[in-house]
Structure formats: C-alpha cells, structure tokens
Amino acid sequence: MRQYRSLIIGTFLSLIVLIAATFSFVWIPYDIMQLSIPDKLQTPNWDHFLGTDHFGRDILSMIMVGARTSLAVALLAVGIGMGIGVPLGLAAATRRGAFLDEVIMRTNDLIFAFPSLVIAILITALFGAGAMNAIIAIGIFNIPVFARVSRGAALSLWQKEFILAARVSGKSKLRISVEHILPNLTNLLIVQGTIQFSLGILAEAGLSYVGLGAQPPTPSWGRMLADAQTMVSFAPHLALIPGSAIILTVLGLNLMGDGLRDALDPKLRKSRQ
Amino acid sequence: MSLLYVDQLNIKLGPVSVLKDVSFSLQQGEILALTGESGSGKSMTALALMQLLPDIAKTDGRILFQREDLTTKTEKELCKIRGSDISMVFQEPMTALNPVKTISAQVSETLILHKGETPRAAREKAQSILHKVGLPPSVVPMGRFPHELSGGQRQRVVIAIAVALTPSLLIADEPTTALDVTTQAQILALLKSLVKETNMAMILITHDLAVVANMADNIAIMQHGKIVEMAPTQTLFSQMHHPYTKSLFAASGHTVNLPYKAVNADNLLKVTHISRQYRLPRKHPFEATKYARAVSDVSFSIDHGERLGLVGESGCGKSTLTRAILGLDPIEKGTITLNGRDVQNAKADVRRDIQVVFQDPYGSFNPRHKVSRLVCEPYHLLPNAPSGRVADDKISRLLEDVGLSSTDKDKYIHEFSGGQRQRIAIARALIIRPKLVIFDEAVSALDVTVRAQILDLIAKLAAEYGLSYLFISHDLAVVRSVTDRCLVMRDGQIVETGRTKDILDNPTHDYTKKLINAAPKLPALPKGITAHAPS
C-alpha cells in the first residue's frame, strides 16, 4: 500500500480535476456569461463556495470550465508530441547513425535550443492568440521530447537478442518496430506522457496569463490570474484559487507519473525491496 | 587461533534466508575456495565478511576476524578495517573503477585514507604497487583513466587497490569470470603469487571448479545458502561425499554422447574470403580515417550434417562473423552462400534455412508474448505457415522434444528458469526445420549442471534431427564434445582448423597451444563419478 501512495494520491487529484471538467459540460453552479456587478468580489461563502470575481461571476463555475480548457490544450499538445515524436524516434532508432537518424536528432537538438515558451509566444503572437495556436505551440515542443525518449529506449531494445531473433525470422524493421519495440515502450510513454501533460498545463497557464492562450469569454486559469493581478491587495482569493487549481492539477499529474513509473518499472520495484 | 572464524552465520534479506548456518575458519596464508552455482550464497558470504550487506539484511551469528566480532563493530571501526585488513576484488573490472578518476588517484586513495600519507608520497607508493601487479608505468602511465585500459589491466588496478596495504585477508569474488581465458590465467597467477609473497589469506569465490582445483588449499561447496561439504582440495577430489558435490563435479567434466560423424564434402554453408572493418574514431579532425579489421579474409565451409565449432577470445571477430552469416550486418568483401545461394540481402526462402540460439536466456524473448507465439515467430518465413490446430500440435510436440511440457505454451517467459528458456530458444530455432543452426555462446551464461543438460539436449537433437550447426564458444571444453570439426579464430583470422579432437589434443598453432594451456583443467574424477549429466 505504502509503495503506491504517490499513485493513489496523484490519481485521486487528477480524477477530481477530470470530473470537474467533464461535469462542467452538464452543469455548473452559475452561468459564467452572466455578469452580476452587485455580487462582485465576494469572498468564499455559502452561495459562492469560492467567491466571485470583479464582474460578480462565480469562481467555482469558472474554475470548472477553465479546467476544461487546461486539460484539452495540454492533452492535445501531448497527442501532437506523441503522435509525431514517437514514430520519428522509432524511425531514427532503426538505423543508428544513418542519415535519417542524424537529420531527426539534429532537428530535435535545434528545437531544444529555442527557449520553448519564447517560441510559443512567437507563434501565438504572429498567428493570432487562441487555444488552437497554443496547442500547436506547446505540441511542437513535445515532439523532440517524445522522439528522444523513444529513440533512446528503442536503441537499447534493438540490441536485445529477442529483436535479433525477430530479424533472423526475416521480419522487416517496420514490422519489428510495431510488433516488438512499441509494446515494450508503452510504460515509458505513459510516464513521459503524464509528465508532458503536467508541463503542458503549466505552459497553457503561462500563455493565457500573458493573454496568448484561450481568448475571452472562454475562461482559463491563467487568464483569471492575469485579471486578479491588479486586485491582489484587496481580493487575494482571486489569485489564490486559480493558482491552487493549477498547483493541484500539476501536482496530481506529477505524483501519478512518479507512481506509475514505480509501479510499471520492474527494475525500480525490485531495488525498492 | 585462526585468522578468520565464521560461526553459525545466518543472513536474511527480508523474508528470504540467503545464508544458513555457515561456519568455516581460515588461517594465515591459506586459500579457501567458496564454490557453487548462482544463488548459492557465495557472494553474500563475501559481502557479510566485508559488512557491506544491503541495509535490509538481518545478520545472526559471529564473524571473528583476528578474534574480534565484525558483526558488533560500529561503522566507523569497520571503515578502518576495510581496505587495510580485509580487502576485496570484484567480478566486473569494467565497472569496478571510478570512470572519472585516474588509476593513480584510485590506488593512492587507500594509502591516504588509512595511513595519512601525503598525496605525493601516496602517488609514489601507488606507482610501486601498480608495478608489482604488472602495470609498470612504461606500459600503463599512472595518469590513465580506467576506460583507456583493457579488462585484464583494469582487474590488475582493482587488485592493486586491494593489496596496497597488504591486508591479512583478501576476498576475490569471481575475479576472472569476466575475463578471457589467457587473461584469466595471468590474473590467477598474480593472485597466487601475492598470497605467497605476503602470507595473506584469500577467499576465492568462483563457480568454476577447474579454477578451484588449481588454486585452493581448501574447498567449500555451497548450495542454497548452506555449505554442504568442505575439505582440503586433494581430499575433496579423491573422496567426495555429498551428492550435490558429486553432481557438480560430474556436470563440470561432462561430455556428451555424440560420436564423430564423417560427412561427404557437400557444402551447405560456404564462406569465401569475407572481410569486414569498422571505422575508428579519429583523434584529430584532420587525421586520416583508420579502420579496425573485425574479420579479415575468412573462408570456411560447413557440409551437410556437419557440426562445426568456432573458438576464440573476445574481440577475435566471431560475433561479426556470426552476424554476417545471419544476414544482420553487411560484409565488405567476399561471399556467404547457403546451398549456393547468397545469404546477404537474402529473401525469406534462403533465410528460413538458418536459425540461431543466442547466449542470453533472459534477453532473447519479448517479455510480452506467450511461449506459443515466441516459438512460432520464424513461421513468418514460411510461405504457407501452419496455423490453428496444426500449428498447436507442432509447437506441443517440439516443446516435448526439447524437454518441456506442451502445457508450457500458454505461459509467459518470466515463468521459466534460464535453462528452460534456452530450451525454448532451441525450440524456436528448430520449428521451421532449418538446414543450419547457429549456437552463439548458447550455453555460456548457464550454470554447470544446466549447461550439461542443454549440451545433452543439443546432442540428442543433433542425432534425431540430423542437424548441421555452427557452435560458437570461448570455452574449449564445451566445443570438444559437441562438434566434429573446429576453427580457432584470432584477430579476425582463422589460425587453425581441423578435427576437433586433433586440434585439442595436438594443436599446431602457437595461439591454440596458448589457449589450451591457459584453460584451467579439472583433475581426474574419482571412481564412481561418471561424467554424465545429472537428471
């Protein structure tokens, strides 16, 4: 039980956020499109569990809908990274040091050389701010991460004798990659995916904080923080609540990633005993 | 009073009992061999003597070293003893040295630590110690880093660290297992001379009974964490009592029953003048590219029904050759043909006639597939592979042929031991009835008793299936009984070839002679112990 502590806490936190986000499609406590100035800047109370903002909107409702934005952006960005990065990594690993490998890995290095957030800012700024461009911008930086991780693991698998045995059986490199290499990478990819997912949430928050993420009226956690900034001296809950939402989500995902790594990696499990 | 007295030592790792009532004693100048198969508790005994057990270990019993109980000493007191009174040499010279420190720094560290020497004085002493273990500065300058040394040289550095302060007790845990046979002979001779010179006691831990026979004064045989038999070497060899001891010795000297078979000169595999070289990293950007020859102008052939051995030390080019024959790596010059058809860039119809059994029983299988799927992977090479019931029956029959049960086919690979996995690997190689099987160090990773069983299986299948195979090994003794003809390879070239028996009994090439002389030999076994595989 104790060894699964991170996994349990992490999954629990992540599930809360996921349920809140899903539930928001069906029901939220108050309509967030409805401004109600008389109710503005309430601290948490029985009518508004998390208080209201400067337009009198219910913060709990905004957090729930904001979760939707955060999760969707981060998830799609991971999808882009995995969908493009993993095949590239597998392809590079089939012939170590060959032209294809060099091109893929050098491109990776190049992307790594760009401060990721700067380029995300550049892309969203030049091509227009919005959730879609945020997804693409964050996704592009997930590609080299997944390519590198899957290439590294695949290279060591290609040295394994069961892969040699498959080659002696006349299977093509493509088929071996799909049939033998990829299934043995799943654990690693799940763990890396969780980590990139949490980084994606942080990046999305950063982008929407500087106004380059999802555009109003779509609520997003980063935007709520930006709005709160001028009011922190008299309404600190405006900053504390969305901030806590981000922290709990990222914390939950990180704990889940760590827990999954321990639970899925037999080598680590053994050394724990 | 003896130097070391181990009294009723019990060690538990969590719920698992790894040492049970181990007792022995050791005098100054004595060499005691601890021997047994993997998991017998040999290495755990060594770590217990060093008091370097894992944190979760629970110790019960006494270890009296110079009349003081090591199990009751504080960590601080133990640090004073380790390295100065008791030292240890480890199995893996490749990883036993810190890669970022020079060898001189690593040897002098012991001197500085225990004797409070100045770095300068320690460096000078380190130099003389390194000289003593056979690394004079003219050959290996003191400023070298471990990665610039060969395996044997690194092991000498590890020994230099261990004997720097002439300890009373040296523990050598499989000190030569990772080394080639000629290097092994040198390292063993060095250890023996150091013991003689300084009158220290040595505990030699090894799985190799032939090594034990030539080195030890006393032998303790371990099995499942217990010492099952202990006696002076001569006594033990002439009158062994315990059944496990007998089976261990029988398996070590095991020869299979596979009579020599004369075959017609009818080439199955023909390797003609093949060469393959690797590019060496350049030291300067403008230096001309240099190449290392892995295989250079090698030619040989295997006839239908012939069993050919290939012997050589690490780096001799045998892996390159194997990979070339399997079509895994390209060659630069020459041709390899099977039944007259080119193997390189071959299509399925040629490929299916060659299959392979690899060395590592643990890395040879995809852990996510069941045995039935693993075994029939080569079906991929058949134009119309059997499926359904037919395939099932074939797999079942084959599993029984290799000594497993047909119900094993629905299990995953982690449920099998190393020996059973090698059986499955053989089944996989045979399922499509290839014309040629390559055994690439196929028994090298196995314990002696299991190795004997697998060799018997190979001999049985060779007779039943009429196999032709290429048996690659670094171990002359193994090649002797399972092959008809044999090649000796060195530095990418074949130096000697002929009937296996002739080569091993009357070698003509100097290198072959050297190999045979360096290999430790098991003394003649007492009566009543016949060299056949234990069941």
Place this chain on the structure above:
Amino acid sequence: MLQYAFKRALSLCLSLCLASVVIFAVVEIAPGDPASFMLGINAQPDTIAALRAELGLDQGKFVRYLEWTGGMLRGDFGTSYTYRSSITDMIAERMWISLPLALYALALSTLIAFPVGLYAASTRGAPGDVAVMGVTQLGIAIPNFWFAMLLVMIFAIKLRWFSAGGFAGWDDGLFIGVKSLTLPAIALALPQASILSRVMRSALIETLSEDYIRTARAKGLSRQAVLWRHALRNAMIPVLTIIGLQFSFLMAGAIIIEQVFFLPGLGRLVFQAITQRDLIVVESVVMLLVFAVISVNFIIDLAYAAVDPRLRHGP
C-alpha cells in the same frame, strides 16, 4: 579535448545558422504586412508601397535574410519599423535587465539545489528526505508567475520589504539593482531549484548503486566520503544537462515574470513589438535569446568533458 571543443563549436555555428533560417521563415510566413499595419486600414496602396520600399520589404526574401544575418554578424540588428531607431541600442538597454535576471535565477536555483539534493541523497528514505521530496514536488507544480504574485502580495504589499515592481536601474549602485531583481529571481528560481534538487538526488542515488562505489566502500571510505569523493562528480552529467535546459527555461520565464513585476526587459520589448507588427525587432530578440541558450549549452558541453574524461577523446 581540443578536438571535442572544436566539434562542439562547429555544431554551435551550425545550430545558429539553422536557427536564423527557422526564425526568419516563421516570421516571413506569419500573416500581416508590417507596412499596411503601420499605416492603418485606410492607407492608399501607393503609400504602402512607398513605405515597403523604405523599410526594404520590397526586396527578395533571400536578400533580406542575408542583410539581416550579415548585419547581426557586425552587431547591427537593423532599424525598428515603428520607432525608427537602432534595434541594437533598444536590445542593449533591455538586455541589462533580462540577462542578469536569468543568471541571478540560475545561480539561486543551483545554490539551493546542490545542498538540498546532496542532503536528500545522503539521508535517503529518512524523514528529512521524504520532507524535502514533498516540498520539491510542490515546488515543481507551482507556476512561477503565480508564485511571483504571491511574493508581491507578501513581501511588497504586506511586509513592504521590496517594491512591488519596476526597475531602479543600475545607475544607483549594484545593490539597488540587485534588490529590485530579487523577488523576480526568487519567483523564477524556486520551481527550477525543485526540479534540479530532484535530479541531483536521483542522479546521486543512481550513482551510489554503481560497482565502483562498492569498490570505494571496500577501500574503507565511509558513506559520506563516498558520496563526496566518488558519487558527486559522476552524478554531474545529468545535473549539468538540466542546468543547461533550465537556462533556456529561465530566459523564457523571465519574459513572463517581467510582466508581473513591470520590468522593462526583453519580454516587454517583444510583446510591444508583436502588437505593433515590428517584426524585425521580434526576429532579432528571438535570435538573441536562441544565441544565449545555444552558447550556454556550448559551455555545458565543455563542462561535460571537464567532468568526464571519456568524452575528451573519441566521438
């Protein structure tokens, strides 16, 4: 060693060339013409064309690329579209806020992470280690700009130890300047310090399970001595890698943190330039940031070789 440095330097130049092409291309395909943007929607086509000619936008892409990169090699970034002033001067001024901020944060992060990582690794599994790991887990999850707001709330608004924002400038002495960068640097550094301490701890623990650590213990070195003398240097490779990545992260983070503290750094410049379609400024600032990151990684590569003798020869 020389050969290694030469190779790294070569790859540094190659990366810079490629980066400049990529940046130029991205800005080039971005929608929106600077000239028509500057003149508004009611501008006449011939006025736009005149402005384009004046800005040099009527020349071919290739020529403009060469002029841009050639200028940068001479230290001349060109002239801003909107301000009509030298970009080099604009950048030089802002640079003295952003770069010190990133380096300050990097130093803080490293100074915190080393002792914390060493402590956690040496007391592995003990309550101290568990507590440190818990805190760093939280530290990783905190967005730095939110943490910055929290710091402002506490240290500027409540305690009034620091000013809530703005930059006093370097003219009034080093201390004043450093003080106004302290809160931003802490906000940037703490999440990074959490990551770095965790990497440090796991690298040390992994190194401690190596065979040569056992050899060192058998020599009679205590656990602590083994950690300092043998594990630390071998654990530096992954730690250096992360430090290199962090610099890139901190440069980017600085841009956002500058917004929280109203610092007139490169971040401000970029945001202004983007809203005004002053593309040549955007290009130049991004190129400069990439140059900074690539150079730091070059230094990290050299540090690898200093730490690990195996890298000094061979590939």
